[in-house]
Amino acid sequence: MSAPASSACAEPAATRPAPLPLIIATRESRLALWQAEHVRARLQQRGHPVQLLGMTTRGDQILDRALSQVGGKGLFVKELEVALEQGRADLAVHSLKDVPMELPAGFALACVLEREDPRDAWVSAVAGEPAALPTGAVVGTSSLRRMAQLRAWLDRLGRDDVRIEPLRGNLDTRLRKLDEGQFHAIVLAAAGLRRLGLGERIRRVFEPHEMLPAAGQGALGIEIRAERTDVALALAPLAHWATWAAVAAERAVSRALGGSCTVPLAAHATWVGPAPGEAGQPAGMRVQAVWAEADGSAALLHAQVEGMVADLVAAERLGQQAAHALIAQGARVARPTV
Ligand SMILES: NCc1[nH]cc(CCC(=O)O)c1CC(=O)O
Numbered sequence: 036m037s038a039p040a041s042s043a044c045a046e047p048a049a050t051r052p053a054p055l056p057l058i059i060a061t062r063e064s065r066l067a068l069w070q071a072e073h074v075r076a077r078l079q080q081r082g083h084p085v086q087l088l089g090m091t092t093r094g095d096q097i098l099d100r101a102l103s104q105v106g107g108k109g110l111f112v113k114e115l116e117v118a119l120e121q122g123r124a125d126l127a128v129h130s131l132k133d134v135p136m137e138l139p140a141g142f143a144l145a146c147v148l149e150r151e152d153p154r155d156a157w158v159s160a161v162a163g164e165p166a167a168l169p170t171g172a173v174v175g176t177s178s179l180r181r182m183a184q185l186r187a188w189l190d191r192l193g194r195d196d197v198r199i200e201p202l203r204g205n206l207d208t209r210l211r212k213l214d215e216g217q218f219h220a221i222v223l224a225a226a227g228l229r230r231l232g233l234g235e236r237i238r239r240v241f242e243p244h245e246m247l248p249a250a251g252q253g254a255l256g257i258e259i260r261a262e263r264t265d266v267a268l269a270l271a272p273l274a275h276w277a278t279w280a281a282v283a284a285e286r287a288v289s290r291a292l293g294g295s296c297t298v299p300l301a302a303h304a305t306w307v308g309p310a311p312g313e314a315g316q317p318a319g320m321r322v323q324a325v326w327a328e329a330d331g332s333a334a335l336l337h338a339q340v341e342g343m344v345a346d347l348v349a350a351e352r353l354g355q356q357a358a359h360a361l362i363a364q365g366a367r368v369a370r371p372t373v
Pocket of ligand 1 (some may be wrong): 130131132133222223225226227251252253254265356
C-alpha cells in the first residue's frame with residue numbers, strides 16, 4: 036500500500052502528541068484583551084485549544100496617581116504572575132514596555148512577537164499641530180519619558196507657553212479626557228491605537244529623533260513559569276528574532292540604569308541594513324538612548340552605539356554600552372524602587 040507523497044514523512048496520528056491546551060492570563064483593558072486574543076489566534080492556528088483568563092491588576096485600579104508614584108511597572112503584571120504560579124494559567128501576554136526589567140525568580144520571558152510601530156503618536160482635537168495649539172494649551176501624558184522629550188520638543192518649537200499635565204487611565208479613558216476638552220492634545224503609543232483600530236486618531240507620529248520610544252514599546256512579550264518547557268516549546272514558533280534581539284538591547288539599557296517608570300529613560304534599537312531572519316545570523320544593530328533628570332532641571336542626554344549582533348548576549352552588551360555612554364555624560368543609576 037502506498038501513502039500519498041505529501042504525508043510520507045508524517046507521524047501516524049495515534050503517536051503524534053495532541054497540541055497542548057493553553058490558558059492565557061490577561062488584563063481586561065481593551066488593549067490587553069486585543070493582545071491576548073491575538074496570541075490566542077496564533078496558537079489556535081497551530082492547533083492549540085486556548086482559553087483566556089481575564090483579571091484586574093492593581094495598576095488598573097489605581098488611576099488617580101502617576102505610575103511613577105505608585106511603584107511602577109510591576110503593578111500590571113503581578114496578579115498575572117500569581118495566576119501562573121498557581122497553575123490557573125499557562126502564559127501571560129504583556130505589552131513588553133510594561134514588563135519590569137528583572138522578572139521574579141521562577142519566571143521567564145518565553146517569546147517576543149513581531150513589533151508593531153514603536154513610535155509615539157500625537158493625538159489632538161485640531162489638525163496642524165503644534166502650530167495650531169492655542170497659547171497656554173495643555174498636553175497630557177504621565178510618562179516621565181514623554182514629558183521630558185515633549186518639553187524639549189516644544190521648547191525647540193518656541194512653545195514654552197504649552198503646559199504638560201498628568202494623564203492616566205487606559206487608552207479609552209485617555210481619549211475620552213481629550214475629547215471632553217481636558218487636554219488640547221495627548222501623546223500615546225502608536226501601536227496601542229492601531230491595535231484598537233484607532234489609527235485614524237493619530238495626527239502625527241514622532242520620529243525617534245524627536246521622541247525616542249520606551250524600551251520594548253510596540254512589542255508583545257509572553258511570560259511563563261521558567262520550568263514550563265512544554266509551554267516554551269508551544270510558543271517557539273510565534274517568536275520574531277529581529278524584534279526579540281532589539282528589545283533585549285533596549286531592556287539592557289534600562290536594566291543598566293536601574294530604569295523603571297520613575298526615571299525619564301528611552302531606549303530604541305534598530306537594524307542597520309537588513310534585519311536578521313534568525314538567531315545566529317550576524318547583523319548590524321544601532322541602539323539609541325535618552326536620559327533626563329526627573330524634575331526637568333537639565334538638558335536631555337543622548338547616546339548612540341552600533342555593533343554586530345548574532346545573539347541575545349551581544350544585543351544586551353550593546354544596550355549596556357549605550358547605558359554606559361549615558362553614565363559617562365552624567366546619567367545616574369537609579370536605586371531599585373521595590
Ligand atoms: N503604559 C501603557 C501601555 N502599555 C503599552 C501601551 C501601548 C502598546 C505598546 O507599546 O505595545 C500602552 C499605552 C501607551 O503607552 O500609550
